[in-house]
Amino acid sequence: LDTSLETHAVAGDEQQTDSLVSQKREARLRKFRELHFKRNEARKQNHQEVVEEDKRLKLPSNWEAKKARLEWELAENEKKKECAARGEDYNRVKLLEITADDAERWERKKKKKNPDTGFAGYAEAQFRQYQRLTRQIRPDLESYEKLREDSGEDFYPTSNSLIHGTHVPTKDGIDRMVEDVEKQIEKRAKYSRRRAYNDDADIDYINERNAKFNKKAERFYGKYTAEIKQNLERGTAV
Numbered sequence: 001l002d003t004s005l006e007t008h009a010v011a012g013d014e015q016q017t018d019s020l021v022s023q024k025r026e027a028r029l030r031k032f033r034e035l036h037f038k039r040n041e042a043r044k045q046n047h048q049e050v051v052e053e054d055k056r057l058k059l060p061s062n063w064e065a066k067k068a069r070l071e072w073e074l075a076e077n078e079k080k081k082e083c084a085a086r087g088e089d090y091n092r093v094k095l096l097e098i099t100a101d102d103a104e105r106w107e108r109k110k111k112k113k114n115p116d117t118g119f120a121g122y123a124e125a126q127f128r129q130y131q132r133l134t135r136q137i138r139p140d141l142e143s144y145e146k147l148r149e150d151s152g153e154d155f156y157p158t159s160n161s162l163i164h165g166t167h168v169p170t171k172d173g174i175d176r177m178v179e180d181v182e183k184q185i186e187k188r189a190k191y192s193r194r195r196a197y198n199d200d201a202d203i204d205y206i207n208e209r210n211a212k213f214n215k216k217a218e219r220f221y222g223k224y225t226a227e228i229k230q231n232l233e234r235g236t237a238v
Contacts, residue, residue: 133180143170 060066083090148155205211 136180 080090
């Protein structure tokens, strides 16, 4: 009887041990399957990220700005359609939506904008110069009133009036003109890049491009070739 009990006890212990081993194995397999699933999911996500990044790299550099511009245009078209359906003026509705801060910021931006687009022609450059000079003129109302009183009816000439040669410029006007001309001369001298031509210099070039090349070569290698050049000029070169 004791032997039978011991046999049953050993068998029970073995079954319990086998069950624990089986549970541990199942837990490890379950964890392995979870890790395998997570690895596959990470691989898919990485592949999608690589594909999306490749698409972004192939897009033009200004794609984001173009996209934002297109989205803004679509939104504006939708607003125009809604205003037209309600019978409202789109420009009026748009102005009502602008805040005071936005309006002030746009005004500052307009003032900072440089209207000078550079040299486009002598006529346009002369017109800009004329505008610049006229903006500097400050009217002298006292002299104006005095001249009108002294001139009488001749202040408002007609087709029969002879006004040629009767105007005498003031001393302040002449001084202002001289000062402006001197500023122009100083400015032109500062920005002029023309080099003075030396008639006594040796001519060792065949055109302007070759002259620039020779000057550059002389600047870098002149101290090494000075003796050879002198020997060639004297005819004593070996």
